[in-house]
Amino acid sequence: MQTAARNPLKFVSYLEKHRIYELFQELSTMLVIKKPEDHLLFLKQSLHHAARRLDVPRIIILSQPGCDKLQLAGTLREQLQIPLITLNDITCYIASGNGSIIDNLRIILMNYMSSNYDGWILVDFPRNEKEARELLRAGLVPTHVIEIDGTRVGCDSSAKFHHHREIKGIRRVFTKSFFMETVNMNEPIDKVTAQCLNSFDRRNYSRAPTTLRILLIDFANGETFECLGSSIAKDFNVTFIDFSQILEQTSLQENSLGDELRKLKLETDSDGLPSRVKTKVFEHFLLQSGDLAEGWLLTNFVSNVEDFKNLDLTDFPPNRIIIVANGVTDNQSDTTLISNSATICTCDDTINLQSQIKEYAGKTGFVVESRDDPKLVEEQIQSYLVLPPPCVPPRTPRAQPDIESEDAEFDPDDQPGVEALQCLRRPEPMLPLI
Missing domain, CATH: 3.40.50.300 (P-loop containing nucleotide triphosphate hydrolases)
Structure with missing residues (x-):
């Protein structure tokens, strides 16, 4: 009885080590946002995408008027090798077509996703609480929100008041669910970048059970x-x-x-x-x-x-x-x-x-x-x-052995490979994951 009672703890440590809880949370979030007709097909096609998203930050950079946010954003793009999207990029895309800001942002991200980019850096957007909620309803969920503070160039009092009013609403949307970090752009850019990169290794606490x-x-x-x-x-x-x-x-x-x-x-x-x-x-x-x-x-x-x-x-x-x-x-x-x-x-x-x-x-x-x-x-x-554990891949104490093709055993009772059945199956429709 004692062994049976303790076995679940062994399973918890395995699920925790490989971040299975976070993976299923990511899948569930994508599922309830998309609401696909064929939920099983959607889960099947989005599994690898959701697993990749666990390790890639999706960043929103908010700044006061006059702050040089593009300098920080450009440095982070070089370090993380993920695309940088500004509000100007989205509006230029709208000028060449139709649709709202959110719709065109999704198109831009889908184009990047086809090139195997899962993370992104979004600058100057959302601008208010309403746009922040629309962003989440569209399934564009950030992992980190960076708020820039520092010297403001040519910023009048009315613009400063408007920014503080809008930023309060954005904080209400993001604070409880996503990791927020405030950086001071009066510091050297290398120090600010290091602070941001260090924060990207952490996420807010998940609801998964854990034991220290x-x-x-x-x-x-x-x-x-x-x-x-x-x-x-x-x-x-x-x-x-x-x-x-x-x-x-x-x-x-x-x-x-x-x-x-x-x-x-x-x-x-x-x-x-x-x-x-x-x-x-x-x-x-x-x-x-x-x-x-x-x-x-x-x-x-x-x-x-x-x-x-x-x-x-x-x-x-x-x-x-x-x-x-x-x-x-x-x-x-x-x-x-x-x-x-x-x-x-x-x-x-x-x-x-x-x-x-x-x-x-x-x-x-x-x-x-x-x-x-x-x-x-x-x-x-x-x-x-007291902080959440680092959001990094687990340590690998042993390298996975490579199995040579000549060492693989053949069993006549084995099921045929998937490739052999492809010609007999009806092709699956490819579902958009964003």
């Missing part, structure tokens, strides 16, 4: 940060797991896993345990202790990248990665303590290991410097954990 599974990789030197993990776990009401203690407790148990650990300890020290054994011990602890539903924070587990990758291969991979970087330099001593592996490593080894961990974690990892004040480090981690 935090991996804390601590490279800090000394005892200053020893209580960091337990303090954060207490703040977020999750179970604090010190793997070194779990390893010691498991080695005292009278079972096959305990016997294996005791045998390995005779052959090597505790820090030289194979990654697969450490992963097995951690999984065994979670299943026995029932700490899955409340969430957990794990520390003192990762001593190399292989440990990290094996942890990702479990049924309960971490969904928040916190790296407390050592910040070592060449002027420091030849040895430095890595607290999460409890071993003394050379400075070069520490730098290389930190680089490998950061490279594998990618945008899913949050890095803080241990040279900062411990209270400041804790506050930075807390601010990271």
